[in-house]
Amino acid sequence: MGQVSRNESELHAFLAPDSIAIIGASADPTKRGYKAMVGLIKGHYTGRVYPINPKVDEILGVKAYSSLGEVPGSVDLAVICTPAATIPGILTECAKIGVKGAVILAAGFRETGAQGAALEEEVLRAARAGGVRIIGPNTSGMFNLHKHVNLLDLRDTKAGDIGFISQSGNMLLALVLEAQYNDYVGFSTYVGPGNQTDIGFDDYLRYLGEDEHTRVAALYVEGFSDGQKFLQAARDITPVKPVVVYKSGATEMGKKAASSHTGALAGSYEMTVDLLRQVGVTVVRQSDQILPVAEGLALMRQSAGKRVAVISDGGGQATIASDRLSDAGLSLAELSEHTRQRLSEILFDQASLVNPVDVAGTSDADPEVLARCLEIVSQDENVDALFLVGMFGGYHTRFAESLLGAEMRAAQAMVDLAGACHKPLVVYSLYAPIKPPPLRSMHEAGLPVYASIEQGVKVLQALAERGLYLQDQDGQPVEDAVRPDDAVKAMFEQTRQDNRDLFEYEAKSVLRTHGVGVAPEVVVRSSEQLESVARQFGNQPLAMKIVSKDILHKSDAGGVRLNLTGMADLLEAYEDIMARCRAYSPDADLHGVLVTPMVRKGTEVIVGMVRDPIFGPVLMFGLGGIFVEVLEDVAFRAIPLSRTDARMMVSQIRGRKILDGVRGEPGVDREALVDLLLKVSSIVAAYPQIRELDLNPVIAYPDGYAVVDARIIVEPSGP
Missing domain, CATH: 3.40.50.261 (Succinyl-CoA synthetase domains)
Incomplete structure (x- = not known):
């Protein structure tokens, strides 16, 4: 088995500690300070143990100290078993004697409301000021069975090669009991990350990737504190070690402020699964699959x-x-x-x-x-x-x-x-x-x-x-960002000042600037301009669409007319669209209409992008048109993409057979769609101003594609 480089993570210093202080150590079996002591003693921990309790001289036969300042040696790990309010002061004391890491067991922080959140911020400030890394707070604890560190006092837990990080203490207990029944599976390191105030899943994953006793990293995740960092950590670790994740629940954060098709579909459980698989993570959907899959990946x-x-x-x-x-x-x-x-x-x-x-x-x-x-x-x-x-x-x-x-x-x-x-x-x-x-x-x-x-x-x-x-x-680098264009940046800044999104023709100009094939089009601000438009396009059928920052869904407002030919059609359609849109939204700012040649029949797909609050810029692909939010048959990948990522997006959707052609219809040019996905990924990577992007529909053909509608939402101006 390959190994990532050793000891790059500073977590080794305290997840495999040679000395441990138990702050709030107790001889009362109901206290967590007692369980931590018993776990170390019965687990035959060979390092130094310093119980901290000012009321007693010894605990379970081990000399006790009234404070950290009295400890005669260095301390790698402090296990803090005292109430939440005491934690900032204790961390300051930890810093004075050079404690490297602290396990904070107490609850009562941001999970309880605003007052708890303020206390958690105080804890983090104290930890960072003193250079102390913290596990938790609100954690179930940790163990390192190869080091004989068992702070949870779990009995009959076998040392092995599966590292487990879990936001649920009960999930740990379930896996420990399952492993005992299995009789062959053992664990290397376990950590309950708790609130991830300081150390997140990405840090723990890097530690397990470097740990010589861990062959497989398994994680039970309720939420990531920094999804982008985790994806990068997984991208680094999975080539040399398997990573298994059970992700519970589904976040709706990406949907709360969604105003596009992509925004409405992002932030989902399925999006998270796609992004994890993109970086080589094995995702299991049932909790009883965690241990069997981890064992199988470790041994086969x-x-x-x-x-x-x-x-x-x-x-x-x-x-x-x-x-x-x-x-x-x-x-x-x-x-x-x-x-x-x-x-x-x-x-x-x-x-x-x-x-x-x-x-x-x-x-x-x-x-x-x-x-x-x-x-x-x-x-x-x-x-x-x-x-x-x-x-x-x-x-x-x-x-x-x-x-x-x-x-x-x-x-x-x-x-x-x-x-x-x-x-x-x-x-x-x-x-x-x-x-x-x-x-x-x-x-x-x-x-x-x-x-x-x-x-x-x-x-x-x-x-x-x-x-x-x-x-x-192997040999599949991600696509580089395009070189930003000054005119595009100026357009973004103007739309910010105007407090609006890009008009459709502006969005298409961004695409056109960076090599995306977009049909010719003309913006018409008055009926007098229609005559020149009719001469320009001749007798070919045309489409006309409203241009308004206040009307997002053009069809709903009656703002779309198709198959228009000649001056009479154009004039009638223009007046009809303007009348319908004024009736639909009397206060709407009607910028004009967009006239473009009709596209030929093909297969509708959607390409979208949203900046997820956890994972950053995410690209979406699926079947397009009006049913995208109904069918939700889409694939997601984090930006930037490799060509393999783009190809897998196209082949992943359940409706992929439609792309191959059904009922005598020809299949689409998949490589053209792959190129489109890579171009959009490169554009988004170059412009952090883009908050959301929707190309819907894109008409896919046997010989290319046509972007029919485009929408770009820019990040708002700062305060």
Whole structure:
């Protein structure tokens, strides 16, 4: 396994401490200061422990001190178990003796309201003034089991290679209990980030990325304090270590002030998932997937693709596995004729040799045949991963005790295959919950066995997504920002002064300046100008649209007319649009109308951008037109994008088959859409003045695209 450079994070100094002060240490079993002491003592912590309590001489046999100032040695970590109001003063004392980090257990900060928020700011000022990094406040605590630091006094928790950061103490407890039932999974470091007043998820992720005892970083996240920093940390860590995230809830922050299609769809849970996957994070959607997926990523090779071969001893479970693989975006590998021939030589005539392979009773008296099937299928170049499904491990229980020896030999053969083969082998057994000897021997050798088909499929999906991510990121730099244009910057400044968004023709001029294909158009301020417009465009059909900073949705106001030909049509449409828009919004400032040639029929898509309050500039792509907010079939990526990011956006949406052409319609030029996404990404990266952008619709053709409507919202002027 690759490693990121060691000890760049200052968190090593106190997450793996050689000395700990427990401020508010107690001999009262109901106090957290007691649990911290007991956890260190029973966990056989070998560093120095300094209980701080002015009322006693010793606590649980350890000499106590009345204050930090009396501690005879240096302190790496202070665990503060006192009430919230005492924290600023204690941090000042910590700074005086050079404490590197502090765990603040107390609640009563910004989660309680304005007064608590003010106290939290005071805590942060005190910490920064003294150079003390703080975990929390309002944290469940931390442990480092390889260092024997167990401040939570969790019993029977095994040291292992999964690092876990969780905003929920109950989620930690759930995973600890699940690991105890699993019996093979252990943890390296756990931290409850609490309010993330100082140290955020990005800091913890970098620490786990550098930690030699951590093979996989797993996170339970309710909210990021700085999404952009986390994405960059994940981008740095995921090439060398898997990162698993369970994100709870969905933020609506991006929707509160939304005034565009993109703004209405941003800030969602699905957006967060897309951005995490963009940087190689494995996202799980069920809490019981966290540990199985983390274990699978820690122990198995990633897959080179999504083609899975299923070997099963039962048709029903093979069908279920096939369904779940399809749901996960994986596919059944098409076995070669050579592979099927070799399988036919060892299986009964009634066996199914078409993937999924159903051995049809061949293994009932000879479970070793399953290992031989897996070995044969592993050599097929059409196969990326192997999935054993059924009752393996329980044959000696189900049929005859004499089969135990054969199952043990088969188990060893599977372990050997998993170690020698460059393709992952995932095993599901309905006997996994009772842990019979064959399955126990496999798990002990580092080949996990899953208790549900769904868990096995999720692990296969994670291995495939990680493998493809690592392949796709090789040599795929992000697109550079365009060089800002002085005229565009001046336009942005003028619209700020006018307290308005860009008019459509202005937005299109920004695109045109930076290489985006936009049709010719004319702004008409009075009916007298229509005659020259009619001469300019001749007999081709035209579209006319209202231009007004006060009318956002032109069609709703009657501000759009299509298929206009000749002077008479133009004059009638102009007067009709003006009358309808005045009736729709009597106080609206009607700047004029925009006249442009009609575009030919094609597939409508949307390209949008919004500056999310957590993740910064985010690009969106999906099917366009009026149904974008109804269907919500869109893909998101954080800006800047690589070409791989743009291609995945186009291929990700559920309606991607429409882009390939349906009912005789031709498919669209996907690479042209990819180029458009990259151009928009580069434009947004160059102009921080752009707050939101909507190109809707964009008409995609077999030979390019046409931007029909464009809207750019600029950041408001400062106070």
